[in-house]
Amino acid sequence: MSKVHCDEEHFEVLMPQFASYCETIDSIYRLKTDADDELIKIYQTIENNLIQTKLFSHDDIISVLLVALRFNNRFVMSYYSIYQxxxxAQKNxxxxxxxxxxxxxxxxxxDSLIDQDLKQLSEAILSDDIELFISYTQRVGFDINKQFSNKLFPSSANSYSLIELCCYYGAVGCFKFLRSELDEEISPACLQLSFxxxxPDIMNECLKYQTPDEICMEYAIASHNIDFISFLMNEYDLSINVxxxxxxxxLHAFLIYLDQTNDINECFIYSPIFRIPSLCEYFLxxxxxxxxxxxxxxxKALHNAALCNCPxxxxxxxxxxxxxxxxxKNKKTPLHYAAQKNNLESVIYLIDHGAKIDSKAYFAETPLHYAALKNCLETVKVLISLGANINAKTVNNITAISLAAQNNNKEIVExxxxNGAYIESKDYKGKTALLYASEKGDKDLIDFLIxxxxxxSSHSCTKWKSGYCKFFNFIWCRYQH
Known part of the structure; x- marks a missing residue:
């Protein structure tokens, strides 16, 4: 893709227009309070600057809260307060x-961020109580190598060590103790989480042993700390990832990227994600x-508009x-993106404006496949009501009912x-929805399908692993009475 270059200083033109937007979003990602009166003010600002302006729906804001809290879960209950x-305010x-x-x-x-039996350790790190932390490390059976994982961490796929948790929560005293007394090494994750x-004490120590990488830049962007972003750009030649x-x-970092690169095309493609029509108009x-x-x-820009539900x-x-x-690239249309995110407004709007309801992606997946895969019940209903092929197959002969069964989603299966889904449809492995339900051990779904x-009674024991054979034998015996 060729770049379009302009001499205009985009930042000076656009930033004043969107200052309240940036400040309000920053207040979410940089949340540092649990005081009720301050949380009420933050909510009111969100309502006034983002929701009443029709840029975000209430659901959209809840989605933003869910993203932000993973990078700032010390204040998870403050995010919960805003959600509540x-x-x-929207009871109906x-x-x-x-x-x-x-x-x-x-x-x-x-409460389970750190195992219940390690509650003392959790409290010590969250409050950076060095005396409490030291007393815990002196217990019999203390394991310095223990790893901790939780879906509220920045990456739910990762587990973190004690010193990495200290970097994430900013527990300077505990961090220094682990370094000086227990000789804990600084990992790449330590530096990443310090952003x-x-x-500063933690970050500067980490920089002595690790070099910033793209994850550091990602976390700097997620933290909405422009100083950190500028530091990584100027000192380590790391680029902003649009x-x-x-x-x-x-949006602040986005405008800095635009100002520095003049890459109008790339920024135009991602501009719908910010949900501001006038920003898109600027690029047009x-x-x-x-x-x-x-x-x-x-x-394309239309894909991102559908992904973010911006009719x-x-x-x-x-x-x-x-x-x-x-x-x-994966041959998904805007309708695929809208369907996989359960964006009903976008789904209906796109179909009303000519989107092919059964358009096929790279592996012949239709929007209905993606809706079933992502448990998007409402979108499944809408697509069916508008004429989607309920028995459409991927290149692997997978149908929507198989995907719903794999997800144990009885509502979508029903x-x-x-609406006419073929219950005995088999994929390339010869598996039906019933077999997928059996693999998951979902008794209610199994009963419903039968x-x-x-x-x-059609599954021969010679075809399946012994565990599946026993299961189908159980079903056979049960339903003969």
Whole structure:
């Protein structure tokens, strides 16, 4: 993709227009209070600057809270407080079920950040209580090599050591004790996590032993700390990742990237993620190509508008001749992206404006496949009601009902069957929805499938692992009575 260069200083033009947007988003990602009166003010600012301006829905803000708290989970209950204010103020609104479920379970998740039997250690690190921390390390059976994991950490796929947790929470005293008394080494994760806590003593020590990498820049962007971003750019020649700017709602960093690179096309592609129509209009005024593709995955601006559920921006783009069925590198259309995020407004808008409801991605996945895969119940209902092929198959013969069964999603399975899904459909491994349900051990779903005609006697023991054979034998015996 060729770059479009301009002599105009974009930052000076755009930043004053979007200052309140940036300040409000910053207040979410840089949350440092648990005082009720301050949290009420933050919520009111969000309501006034982001929601009442129609840039974000209440669900959108809840999604932002969920992203932000992973990089700042010391204040997870403060994020919960803002969430609860949203829920209380919108009693008649239906919210995203998965997000509501996450927040409803958040207290127990936070309590388990560190195992219950290590509660003292957790309190010591969170409060940087060095005396309490030392007393714990002197206990019989203390394991310096223990790793900790939790879905509220920046990367739920990673586990962290004690010294890494000290870097994340900014526990300077505990960090220094681990270094001086227990000779703990500084890992790359230590430096990366120090960009989230922002404690100079920890960061400076880590910089003696580790060199900043792209994850450091990602965390600097996620922390909404422009000083850290500038430091990494100027001292270590690390570039701002424009995709991370969108992922973490960092418009300030995005505008710095634009100002430094003049890469109008790439910035235009990601501009819909910020949900500001006038920002997209700014790029259109610079004569960008409406269907220009991104460097990484060939996504277009319309893909990102669908991903972020922005019908107003989609309307703007289509008015400028964006192609409604344009495909990304993996051959996904904007409708695929809208479906996988359960973005009902975008799904309906795109179909109303010519999106092909059964358009096939790289492996012949339709939007219905993605909706079933991602447990998007409402989108499944809408796609079916608008005529989606309920028995469409991927190149591996996978249907939506198989994906729903793999996810133990009885509601989606029921809707699919009610609307004519073939219950005995087999994928390339010869597996049916019933077999996938059996692998998951979901008794309710198994009972439901069998009660709706799934053939539980057709699976020969010579075809399956012994565990599956025993299971089907159990089903066979049970349903002969």
């Amino acid at each position: 204010q949203i829920i209380d 609104q239906i919210f995203n079920k998965q997000q509501v479920s996450f927040f409803n379970n958040i207290k127990s998740d936070f 989230l806590s922002g404690k 995709e991370f700017c969108g992922k973490y709602n960092n 005024s610079k004569n960008v190509k409406i269907n220009v593709k991104g460097y990484k995955d060939n996504r 107003k921006i989609m309307e703007l783009l289509l008015t400028h001749n964006a192609k409604v069925n344009i495909k990304s 809707i699919l069957i009610t 009660s709706h005609g799934a053939n539980h």
